Amino acid sequence: xxxxxxxxxxxxxxxxxxxxxxxxxxxxxxxxxxxxxxxxxxxxxxxxxxxxxxxxxxxxxxxxxxxxxxxxxxxxxxxxxxxxxxxxxxxxxxxxxxxxxxxxxxxxxxxxxxxxxxxxxxxxxxxxxxxxxxxxxxxxxxxxxxxxxxxxxxxxxxxxxxxxxxxxxxxxxxxxxxxxxxxxxxxxxxxxxxxxxxxxxxxxxxxxxxxxxxxxxxxxxxxxxxxxxxxxxxxxxxxxxxxxxxxxxxxxxxxxxxxxxxxxxxxxxxxxxxxxxxxxxxxxxxxxxxx
Amino acid sequence: xxxxxxxxxxxxxxxxxxxxxxxxxxxxxxxxxxxxxxxxxxxxxxxxxxxxxxxxxxxxxxxxxxxxxxxxxxxxxxxxxxxxxxxxxxxxxxxxxxxxxxxxxxxxxxxxxxxxxxxxxxxxxxxxxxxxxxxxxxxxxxxxxxxxxxxxxxxxxxxxxxxxxxxxxxxxxxxxxxxxxxxxxxxxxxxxxxxxxxxxxxxxxxxxxxxxxxxxxxxxxxxxxxxxxxxxxxxxxxxxxxxxxxxxxxxxxxxxxxxxxx
Numbered sequence: 001x002x003x004x005x006x007x008x009x010x011x012x013x014x015x016x017x018x019x020x021x022x023x024x025x026x027x028x029x030x031x032x033x034x035x036x037x038x039x040x041x042x043x044x045x046x047x048x049x050x051x052x053x054x055x056x057x058x059x060x061x062x063x064x065x066x067x068x069x070x071x072x073x074x075x076x077x078x079x080x081x082x083x084x085x086x087x088x089x090x091x092x093x094x095x096x097x098x099x100x101x102x103x104x105x106x107x108x109x110x111x112x113x114x115x116x117x118x119x120x121x122x123x124x125x126x127x128x129x130x131x132x133x134x135x136x137x138x139x140x141x142x143x144x145x146x147x148x149x150x151x152x153x154x155x156x157x158x159x160x161x162x163x164x165x166x167x168x169x170x171x172x173x174x175x176x177x178x179x180x181x182x183x184x185x186x187x188x189x190x191x192x193x194x195x196x197x198x199x200x201x202x203x204x205x206x207x208x209x210x211x212x213x214x215x216x217x218x219x220x221x222x223x224x225x226x227x228x229x230x231x232x233x234x235x236x237x238x239x240x241x242x243x244x245x246x247x248x249x250x251x252x253x254x255x256x257x258x259x260x261x262x263x264x265x266x267x268x269x270x271x272x273x274x275x276x277x278x279x280x281x282x283x284x285x286x287x288x289x290x291x
Numbered sequence: 292x293x294x295x296x297x298x299x300x301x302x303x304x305x306x307x308x309x310x311x312x313x314x315x316x317x318x319x320x321x322x323x324x325x326x327x328x329x330x331x332x333x334x335x336x337x338x339x340x341x342x343x344x345x346x347x348x349x350x351x352x353x354x355x356x357x358x359x360x361x362x363x364x365x366x367x368x369x370x371x372x373x374x375x376x377x378x379x380x381x382x383x384x385x386x387x388x389x390x391x392x393x394x395x396x397x398x399x400x401x402x403x404x405x406x407x408x409x410x411x412x413x414x415x416x417x418x419x420x421x422x423x424x425x426x427x428x429x430x431x432x433x434x435x436x437x438x439x440x441x442x443x444x445x446x447x448x449x450x451x452x453x454x455x456x457x458x459x460x461x462x463x464x465x466x467x468x469x470x471x472x473x474x475x476x477x478x479x480x481x482x483x484x485x486x487x488x489x490x491x492x493x494x495x496x497x498x499x500x501x502x503x504x505x506x507x508x509x510x511x512x513x514x515x516x517x518x519x520x521x522x523x524x525x526x527x528x529x530x531x532x533x534x535x536x537x538x539x540x541x542x543x544x545x546x547x548x549x550x551x552x553x
Contacts, residue, residue: 008553045396048553067398075396081389083313090316097309098397143396 004053006039006205013039015205016053021183023149026176028196029185030278032286036205037185038078041154044183045075058149071100074143078155078185080135084128088119088138091127092145099146109145116171117141133164140171144180151175153184157191169195189279199278203286213278220284221276222260228271229255238269250284259284302406306399310407313394318415329372329415330422337364337423340487341430352489354518361427362517363486365420365441366448366509373416373449374477377456378469381408381547385460391551401548409453409540416449417442424517437516444516447532448509454539461546485510505535 006014014036021027029037042048044057046066055062057069083091092110101109114120117137122130127138136156143151156172157165172195175182186192192199193213201209201216209216228238235256242249245267248259258268259280318325341357351359384390394404421442428434459472483490483497484506490498501507508528515521515528 042553047392047395047551067400070396071398073396077392077396079389081393083317083390083393084388085320086316094309094313094316095393095397097312098306098394098399100305100309100398142393 001040001043001050002054004040004043004050004055006036006043006048006050013205014043014050017202017206019200019207021181022198023181024176024179025197026172026182026184026195028192028199029183029202030187030189030192030196030199030282031185031202032187035187035202035286037187037202038154039205040202041075041077041152041183041185044069044152045073046070071146072149073152074099074146074148074150075152076136076139076143076154076156078158080139082127082135082139082142084135085126087124087126088130089114089123091138092142095142096145101146109147113141113145116144118167131164133160133167136160136164136168137171140168144175148180150181150183153182155185155187157186157188165191189277189282193278201282201285208285209281216281217276217278219281220259221280222262223276224260224262224273225276225280226258226261226264226268226271226273227252227255228258228269248284250280252280252283301400302403306403307407307410309397309399310394310404311411314408314411318411325372325376326419329368329376329419332371333364333368333423334426336367337361337426344487354514355431357430358427358432358517359514360487361423361430361432362514363484363510364423364427365445365513366484366506367481367486368423369416369420369445369448369509370452370477370481370506372419373412373452374456376412376415377409377453378460378463378472379466381457381460382463382466382469385547385550386464391547395551401551402544405454405457405544405547406540409450409457409543412453412456413446413448413450416453417444417446420445420449420513424513432517435517435519437520440516441513444509444512444532447529447536448505451505451532451536451539454536454543457543458539458546461543461550480504480506483507505532508532508535 001017001019004014004017005012017036017040019040029040031037039048043050043055043062046063049063058072060069062069083094086094089110092113093106096106096109114123117140119134119138119141122134127135130138140153140156153172157168160168169191172182172184184195196213198210198212199216200207209220211219230238238256239249242258247264247267250257250259257280258264259276261268261273337360340360345356348356350356391404395401424438424441459469463469483501484504490501490507493501508531512525512528515525
């Protein structure tokens with residue numbers, strides 16, 4: 001995606017988004033709610049058309065060649081759009097046809113998807129009877145029914161409990177191991193940190209930083225950070241002083257976090273040192289608190 | 292693994308087939324309720340009007356009243372099954388279940404979804420439309436060779452009304468919005484089609500307006516299939532239904548696309 005702009009009325013959801021996803025990796029699109037991640041996903045699937053800029057997916061120009069691109073993509077959306085009244089097997093069977101899996105391969109593709117999603121035992125149950133985690137697995141299995149080259153996962157674990165989230169992370173890692181390119185949007189820092197080979201941090205419809213998680217942390221937070229706890233007035237005073245000294249800080253709940261603490265040469269107050277994380281980078285760059 | 296060639300046609304049979312299969316699988320789940328609603332209502336109407344008005348009105352245009360209504364009720368069955376399914380099901384799929392969003396992530400376009408669905412609903416309406424005719428046989432309607440054309444008339448009419456239903460569905464935001472359509476469009480079409488009374492008793496302006504009612508052309512064709520074809524007039528009736536179906540289909544594709552692709 002190059003210079004992609006998309007507005008909905010007065011709201012500019014994407015404001016010159018540049019995004020290049022190398023093949024064969026898991027690429028994380030990390031941003032706060034409303035950053036434009038889902039709009040970018042919808043443009044990639046042809047369900048939204050960019051007002052400006054160019055979009056190319058798997059060698060196909062969008063929107064003109066969207067259909068050819070979609071044939072090689074699998075999509076798991078943020079909000080479930082399952083045919084919940086259908087049986088699990090029928091859900092997969094319908095999408096095997098929609099994705100044009102050849103007739104001779106269709107039954108095998110459905111069985112593989114059931115195994116992948118861990119839903120073989122529930123194949124005859126209606127999708128509506130599945131738990132939230134199972135439905136999410138079914139969505140991902142549905143996206144993989146045709147063995148796609150590119151998998152788009154829009155907030156794949158949003159709203160799920162930690163146990164189910166970890167199950168899905170294993171599933172996503174296995175996709176990458178099988179050679180698929182995965183583009184995953186998320187606003188969970190830990191998810192991006194654990195799964196993504198490269199991350200683009202998106203805010204207000206544009207990429208504000210891009211690189212491997214380690215590169216981003218080194219560049220924007222250093223090796224170590226320092227958390228200082230205190231009253232609101234004390235922290236405000238410390239933040240003012242840090243600004244005057246040219247030190248980068250970020251507010252993190254009841255604490256003030258000094259970034260690049262390892263490079264501060266004794267100019268820091270007393271506090272708790274810890275390893276810098278992607279969350280430090282994210283909050284510093286987007287100015288938002290995250291889950 | 293998938294079979295999309297490097298050149299893509301606007302409407303591909305493989306996409307239509309996939310949309311059809313989905314509709315068929317859903318139909319197999321719900322065929323009892325859907326068939327009951329689509330068939331029983333016109334049949335009850337036929338029996339009620341037949342026995343009720345039939346006691347007051349013996350013949351209309353030389354045809355026993357119950358047979359007059361029986362042939363007209365074919366169009367009612369087609370209208371109800373095609374338009375109502377298209378309106379309510381597609382609104383549910385678009386707005387609440389978001390099935391269309393899921394389908395559009397696959398190599399299927401809006402035009403193929405709309406076309407596949409209206410063809411399926413049209414075919415189904417053609418089958419449902421035969422039910423009142425079968426009941427009319429029980430009330431003495433004599434079988435005629437041209438009656439084999441009735442399902443085809445039903446399919447053509449059904450495609451038009453399914454398209455019209457999808458058009459209204461795409462324009463609607465909630466199910467409540469469809470109440471305007473039922474009261475303001477479907478009911479007048481249903482009443483001023485010559486199903487229950489001949490249109491030549493209506494005021495001139497209403498007779499003229501009825502010529503623009505697609506259901507009227509369906510009623511006329513079914514009656515002619517039952518009581519004698521009139522080739523000159525019937526060609527015009529078929530032409531009117533084709534124009535209606537094509538126009539409604541194109542409008543349904545356009546409006547649905549504006550809803551689904553932003």
